[in-house]
Amino acid sequence: MKAREVLKRYAQGERDFRRVNLRGQSFKGKNLSEADFREADIRSTNFSNANLTGANFRGAKGGLQRRWAIFLVAVSFLLSALSGFFSLYVGMFLAVIFNNAGFYANNSTINIIAGWIGLIVVIIFCVIIILWGIGNRALVFLLVAVFVGAFALFLFGASIGAFVGAFFAAGASAGAFFVAGTLAEAFVIIGAFAMAGVGAFIGDGIGVFAIAGTGEVPFIGAAAFISFSAYIGWRAIKGDEKQALIRNIAVAFAATAGTSFRGANLTDADFTGATLKNTDLRDAILTRTCWRNTKKLDLIRPGNTYLKNSQVRQLLLTGQGQDKNFDNLPLRGINLQEAKLQGASFISADLSKANLQDANLSGAKLKQTQLDATDFTGATLTGSYIEDWGITSQTNFTGVRCEYVYMRLPTKNNPDPLRKPDNREEVFADGEFGDFIKPIVDTLDLYHNQGVDPRAIAISFKELTENNPDAELEIVAMEKRGGDKFLLRVEATPEADKSQLSADYFNTYNQIKGLPEQELKALIADNSQQIRKLENVVTTVLKSDKRRGILLLSANPANTTKLRLDEEMREIKEGLKRAKQREQFVIDTAEAVRYRDIHRAFLDYEPQIIHFSGHGSGEDGLAFEDETGNIKLIDGEALGELFELFSDQVECVVLNACYSQVQATAIVQHINYVIGMNQAIPDKVAIEFAIGFYDALGAGRTVEFAYKLGCNLIKRSGVSGALIPQLLTK
Secondary structure (H helix, E strand, C coil), X not given: CCHHHHHHHHHCCCCECCCCECCCCECCCCECCCCECCCCECCCCECCCCECCCCECCCCECCCCHHHHHHHHHHHHHHHHHHHHHCHHHHHHHHHHCCCCCCXXXXXXXXXXXXXXXXXXXXXXXXXXXXXXXXXXXXXXXXXXXXXXXXXXXXXXXXXXXXXXHHHHHHHHHHHHHHHHHHHHHHHHHCCHXXXXXXXXXXXXXXXXXXXXXXXXXXXXXXXXHHHHHHHHHHHHCCCHHHHHHHHHHHHHHCCCCCECCCCEXXXXXXXXXXXXXXXXXXXXXXXXXXXXXECHHHCECCCCHHHCHHHXXXXXXXXXXXXXXXXXXXXXXXXXXXXXXXXXXXXXXXXXXXXXXXXCCCCECCCCEECCCECCCCECCCCECCCCEECCCCECCCCXXXXXXXXXXXXXXXXXXEECCCCCCCCCCCHHHHHHCCCCCEEEEEECCCCCHXXXXXXXXXXXXXXHHHCCEEEEEEECCCCCEEEEEECCCCCCHHHHHHHHHHHHHHHHCCCHHHHHHHHHHCHHHHHHHHHHHXXXXXXXXXXXXXXXXXXXXXXXXXXXXXXXXHHHHHHHCCCCHHHEEEEEECCCECCHHXXXXXXXXXXXXXXXXXXXXXXXXXXXXXXXXXEEECHHHHHHHHHHCCCCCCEEEEECCCCHHHHHHHCCCCCEEEEECCCCCHHHHHHHHHHHHHHHHXXXXXXXXXXXXXXXXXXXXXXXXXXXXXXXX
């Protein structure tokens, strides 16, 4: 089909290009969403910056047009001939060493010594390239070799010929290596390796016979160097990471005029069975793009996309990733639908917006894995390790198959730590895991695992909130995770890009940590009040090794209405027992409390959180028992005075009793957080609030968050009364 006809079909809204010849056409910047390119010829087609969302490229053929392939072969032939000519320097100083015929017959001892120096330099350089590849160490050695040659010239007073032997042994021969090796690789890519070899040896032969005469030693030496260069090119195309630079140069060279998807939006595009060698995918958006059975995916130009990792490419092609390590990799938006990932490790990897539908992740390690808006529909998660994983309300757990999970990574002494459900005889029923693990609100989890600096945390978070006002960032929890590990949990709007927020935060955090002390103090001085307040809170959390005590007080005097206090106490204990941070709490109980038992319990248990369940009578007070088991009312004034005595110990008080807001108002004069009830509270409402409140505290959330969750649970239970609990702050 001619270019004019193709453009006409596009202008008419055509999206069906199945089996159409599109070679050399340009769709740069065009909107081709949902277009059908199945089995189309897209060699040298330009899709740069095009919208190809949902496009179908199954069986399409990408790469170079034939005329471009021929042109690149011709250019490479000339360059490889030039590389062969460069390699004649190897033969030159071999002739010096062995006193061969030609320019260097009857050379002096000084020239021969210089020749040996050059040969040794080349041999060492070749060994370095084989062992370490082309990198900083090889370049450093090259510089050292140049200085050695210059020093030899100065020390021995060698002639210009000897200098060529020693100096160019490192310089010109290295140039021959770069050119010949790179082109050998490039020609493997476009199927003309033999042609490159012929060109190199022709150049080599011309140079040797022109300068070194007819001797065979120079020719053999130069041929050996060309063979070495070809070997390095072969190692590069086989995926040797040491020769990555060679490979990257060759791929870029061969893809110069190939199919281009640079900057294109390929979200949900399908390349199943397509051929993509010599294709440019730099800066492309590859969210949920399907690459199953794509041909020549190792010969694309990937830029910084996840396709640059050879192990990831193999996973995408085969769907087989069992027991493989993908730790710390940026895999945002990757399509692993139906992939077999049993036992795979994704620790600290970014799998946000990834497609994991029907994937088997049994036993997978998902510690600190970013999973914002990741789709787990139908996936298997039985036995996976989910310590501090970064799920959000946008993470989809529909139809997930999971019998149990582990909340921590295994250790030698504890191979299956913190199993959920706790009872090893129990498993999650179908659909139950999603309800168990789904968070109520979106949170941005900022995990610091080494060298925690409270000042850097305070400054970085302040800058993050100022730079992202629309995200409405609010700290909801701070947790110490053993040693000096620290988790800052932040609430954000559902629309916020949490992966980007996390990256921005830690970029700032790491920069600030590296600042000199004087500059750090200057930053704090400029924003002293807000930063110092957050710094102090973080420091307090990091220094706190003592577990928080919760004291559950209950009283149901004989001459009062029977309450379901035992059920409330049981629900609180069960919730904290299964909580993620259960080891940070100590629960003590005191039942049928008499008025004189209150202060004794405070002294004996030294609690930080006090929960009272029972009756209240407004201004008259809370109902405790007297010596006979009947009602004894304690008013707000007396309770306020009591809590004043323990204000350095108690952080929070919950009065789960009718009309207890009066007493809460008196107590909050001395305690930071107090919750009271502004009217009569039914048993069902009291129990639902307690469950939500302590589930949140057990997960490390703040009192404010726990209060909101408790009220939310009342609403979700289907009963009225969500406005009865009232949070008062000092």
